[in-house]
Every structure is written in C-alpha cells, then in structure tokens.
Amino acid sequence: MRADARRNYDRIVEVAREVFREQGYDASLDEVAKRAGVGPGTLYRHFPKRENLLDAIMQSWVDRVNETTDKALAFEGSDRELLLHWFEDYVGLISLHKGGPAKITSAMGDPNSPIITKCKVLSSANDRVIERLRADGALRDDVETLQVCRLVGGVATVADQGSLEPEAVRPMLAVVVDGLLK
Amino acid sequence: MRADARRNYDRIVEVAREVFREQGYDASLDEVAKRAGVGPGTLYRHFPKRENLLDAIMQSWVDRVNETTDKALAFEGSDRELLLHWFEDYVGLISLHKGGPAKITSAMGDPNSPIITKCKVLSSANDRVIERLRADGALRDDVETLQVCRLVGGVATVADQGSLEPEAVRPMLAVVVDGLLK
DNA sequence: CACAATACGGAGAGAGTCTCCGGTTAGCAA
DNA sequence: TTGCTAACCGGAGACTCTCTCCGTATTGTG
Incomplete structure (x- = not known):
C-alpha cells in the first residue's frame, strides 16, 4: 500500500x-469523506460497503x-453475578454507536458479512464465559453461544433504539440470566 | 373527508x-404512491410521516x-406453555413486515410516536396475559409489562433482522419465559 | 348550475449513494 | 536528480429517495 493511500x-x-459516534451508523459517508478531506471516490475505493x-x-x-x-x-462471586456483569459488558461492547447492536447482532449469523471476523471474536469471548459456567454445572443443558449472543444482542438492540438507560437494561438482562441458569 | 380523498x-x-410486505418497512414511498396511482403530494398530505x-x-x-x-x-395447560405460546403469538403479531418488530418495539416507550395507540393495544394485550399469570402466583415479583414487551420485542427484532426461522426463535423465548416465571 | 372549498399530482429542490475517469503523486530505477 | 509507471486521488454527475409547493381539477352544496 502506498504511503498516501495508507494516510x-x-x-x-x-x-x-x-x-458514527456523533450521528450513529446511518451517518452520511460523503460527510465522512468531506471531514477526512478526501473525495467520495477515495472513501468508496477503500471501503466498497x-x-x-x-x-x-x-x-x-478486538483488544478491548x-x-x-x-x-x-476473573470475577469472584456467584455465577449469577458473573453472568449478569458479563452481559452488561457485552451490551457495552456492542453499543459502539447508535445502530451498532442491531448491525453486529444480525451479522452474527451471516457468514458473508464483512464484519464476520469481529462477530467471531465476540462469539468466542461469550463462549469462554458460557463454557466456564457450563463447567461449573450452573447452566441449563441446551444453551448454545449463538443463542445467547442473539438474546443479549436483542436486549442491546432494543435499548439502543429506545435510548434506554443502563438501569432499565439491567432488569432485562437479569431475566435472561435467570432463564439460562439452572 | 371528500369522497375522492377517502378513495x-x-x-x-x-x-x-x-x-411493505414485499419489501419491508424501508420501501420507497414514491413507489407506493405510483402503484396506488396517485402523486407523491397526495401520499404525503395524507401521511406526513x-x-x-x-x-x-x-x-x-387491532382486532387480530x-x-x-x-x-x-383460553389456553388450557401449564403457565409455562401458556406464556411461551403467547410470546410466539406476540412475535407473530409484530412481525407484519421486515423492520416491523424494531419499529413497534422502539415506539413502545415514545409517547409522541404516531403509532403509540397501537403500541398501547399491544401492551394492554400483553398485560392481560401477565396479570393472569401474576394472579396465579406464577410470576416473579418485579416483572412489569413494558419490560416484557421489550424483551420479547428484542427477540423478534433479532429474528427479523437475521431472518431466523420460528424453530430458532422458540428456544430464545423459552429462556425469557423461564427467566420470568418463579 | 355555479362557486367555494377541498383535494390532486407532478415538477423539482435537497440529501445521500456510488461510479467513472482525467489528472496527480509516490516510489523506483538509472 | 530525473524520468517513468503503476497506483492513487477527487470531484463531477447519474441515480434514488424524500418531501414541498402551487397551478389545476374535482366535489358537494346552495
């Protein structure tokens, strides 16, 4: 890649x-180009979609x-608290900007999505938590990661689209937690 | 209202x-006007938004x-089955077209939404079911209708945006049911 | 049948997406 | 340094969608 291209x-x-943080995922890409001081052509060449x-x-x-x-x-406490905290973290992670939760969660099941590798990262992360709980025997038998991602993603999506406060989200996540644990 | 206007x-x-059924809630309104044989002006006069x-x-x-x-x-069976069936019905009711679940669920908390009366209908319907279960003492104490609508709406939204089959939705609803019941 | 009142519809402004291609620049070889 | 070429830039503009304005047409009434 040439130096000016990289820049x-x-x-x-x-x-x-x-x-995106200011205006959400629906923001105008031409505006992004303008603010970056490049033409629309340059933006669309680098990022076709x-x-x-x-x-x-x-x-x-990803690191985050x-x-x-x-x-x-590393959390020391009950399984219930651990899972609830993780779900709150999960919601925070996918709520990068308005429209983020919906976009990420729906890409979760689409192998052709450009962000599929990111979804895999998230899915694996969730899997680590789920497996830890499963090893503890705390989980119901038929629980699978993708399902959990979708459930929590659904809560995050609703919260995002309704501009809900974290205090309104927690009780919903608690219901999901209770539904997943034995 | 004049006869031609009504028509x-x-x-x-x-x-x-x-x-909307064919193309989802994002369909072009000019196309709607065209297919209806009216000008855009007519459409936007009747429906500003x-x-x-x-x-x-x-x-x-509403009748449905x-x-x-x-x-x-009227369902005869366990509380769990009743609630699960109701949630499946609920998902079906708000999945009128692609984009429906998200739109309806996010309007649920906005008093100024043009579809707020429809949300109220849905919310009341859900309330009838919830209250019936509460009377049976089957429900957890801190459960409120709006929260339930959002949870199930979240599942419906994810299912809608990911084009999930009903078979993939049921287990998610089951988790929510288990999280709500005692 | 005439005449308000009401409603129609399409031209067109404005915003966004995305492409095409003439012009420019970086990096390398001599 | 200079010259050359592949790589890259950027903006004009085609296309789509939303929404408005206003001259024209239709309705229902006295």
Whole structure:
C-alpha cells in the first residue's frame, strides 16, 4: 500500500469512528469523506460497503473485547453475578454507536458479512464465559453461544433504539440470566 | 373527508400494506404512491410521516391482536406453555413486515410516536396475559409489562433482522419465559 | 348550475449513494 | 536528480429517495 493511500485510509477510519459516534451508523459517508478531506471516490475505493468501514473501525476494538472477557472471568462471586456483569459488558461492547447492536447482532449469523471476523471474536469471548459456567454445572443443558449472543444482542438492540438507560437494561438482562441458569 | 380523498386514502393504505410486505418497512414511498396511482403530494398530505402510514396500516390489525389474546388466555395447560405460546403469538403479531418488530418495539416507550395507540393495544394485550399469570402466583415479583414487551420485542427484532426461522426463535423465548416465571 | 372549498399530482429542490475517469503523486530505477 | 509507471486521488454527475409547493381539477352544496 502506498504511503498516501495508507494516510488516507487511517484518516478515514479515524474520522468515521468520530462521525458514527456523533450521528450513529446511518451517518452520511460523503460527510465522512468531506471531514477526512478526501473525495467520495477515495472513501468508496477503500471501503466498497459501509460495513467494510465498520470492520476497520472495529479493528482496535478486538483488544478491548478480550480484556473485558478476561476481567469478567476473573470475577469472584456467584455465577449469577458473573453472568449478569458479563452481559452488561457485552451490551457495552456492542453499543459502539447508535445502530451498532442491531448491525453486529444480525451479522452474527451471516457468514458473508464483512464484519464476520469481529462477530467471531465476540462469539468466542461469550463462549469462554458460557463454557466456564457450563463447567461449573450452573447452566441449563441446551444453551448454545449463538443463542445467547442473539438474546443479549436483542436486549442491546432494543435499548439502543429506545435510548434506554443502563438501569432499565439491567432488569432485562437479569431475566435472561435467570432463564439460562439452572 | 371528500369522497375522492377517502378513495385515495384507502387505496394508499391497501397498496402500502402490500409493498411493505414485499419489501419491508424501508420501501420507497414514491413507489407506493405510483402503484396506488396517485402523486407523491397526495401520499404525503395524507401521511406526513412514514409512521402515520404504518399506523393506518395497523388499524385492522387491532382486532387480530385482541382475538389472539383471547385465544391465548383460553389456553388450557401449564403457565409455562401458556406464556411461551403467547410470546410466539406476540412475535407473530409484530412481525407484519421486515423492520416491523424494531419499529413497534422502539415506539413502545415514545409517547409522541404516531403509532403509540397501537403500541398501547399491544401492551394492554400483553398485560392481560401477565396479570393472569401474576394472579396465579406464577410470576416473579418485579416483572412489569413494558419490560416484557421489550424483551420479547428484542427477540423478534433479532429474528427479523437475521431472518431466523420460528424453530430458532422458540428456544430464545423459552429462556425469557423461564427467566420470568418463579 | 355555479362557486367555494377541498383535494390532486407532478415538477423539482435537497440529501445521500456510488461510479467513472482525467489528472496527480509516490516510489523506483538509472 | 530525473524520468517513468503503476497506483492513487477527487470531484463531477447519474441515480434514488424524500418531501414541498402551487397551478389545476374535482366535489358537494346552495
């Protein structure tokens, strides 16, 4: 990759992160290009689809997912509390910007999504927590990771679209937790 | 309302129902107008916002909600089965077209939404079921209707956006049911 | 049958997406 | 340094969708 291309690529990602945070995932890409000081052509060459841009934005986010999971697993307390905290973390992780929870959760089941590798990261993280609980014998038998991701993703999506406070989200997550544990 | 206005109004609603079913809630409104044989001006005069059109579409749907609720309450079986069946019905009721679950569920908490009266209908229906279970002493103490609507709406939203089969949705609803019952 | 009042519809402004291609620049070889 | 070429840039513009404005047409009434 040529140096000027790299420069533009990085700048676009940086600006897009900012714009998406301000205006949500539906923000105008031409505005992103404008703010990054490049033409629309440059943006669309680097990121043919909106989701390719999202994928690039989420590159650095992977580390945060893993760190968060480590901390969640190191938690000392009841299984119930552990799972509830993890779900709250999970919601936080996918709520990067307005529209994020829906986008990420629906990409979860689509092998052709440009952000599928990011979904895999998240799914694996969730799996670590689930397996830990399963090993404790705390979980119901028929629970699978994808299902859990969808359930918690659903709560996050509703919270995102209804601009709910964390205090309104917790009780919903608690219901899911209770439904999953023995 | 003048006769020609009434005619156009009805025709637009009828066509919109069809177009939304075919293409989802994001369908072009100009296309709706075109198919209804009216100009865009006419459509936007009757329905200033997309949601006003949705509200009109859902007018006849109210009866179906009430009928479905009656049937659900007449169910003879365990509380768990009753609630699971009701949730499946609920998902079906809000899955009128692609984008429906998200739209309806997020309008649930917004008093200014044009479809708020429809949300109230749904919320009341859900309340009837919840209260019946509460009277049986089957429910946890801190359960409230709005929360339940959001939880099930979240599942429906995820299912809608991921084009999930009913067989994939049922286990998720079962988790919610187990989390709500004592 | 005439005449308000009401409603129609399409041209077009504005915003967003995305492409195409003439012009520019980086990086390398001499 | 200079010159060359592959790689890259950027913006004009085609297309789509939303929504408005206003001259024209239709309805229902006195």
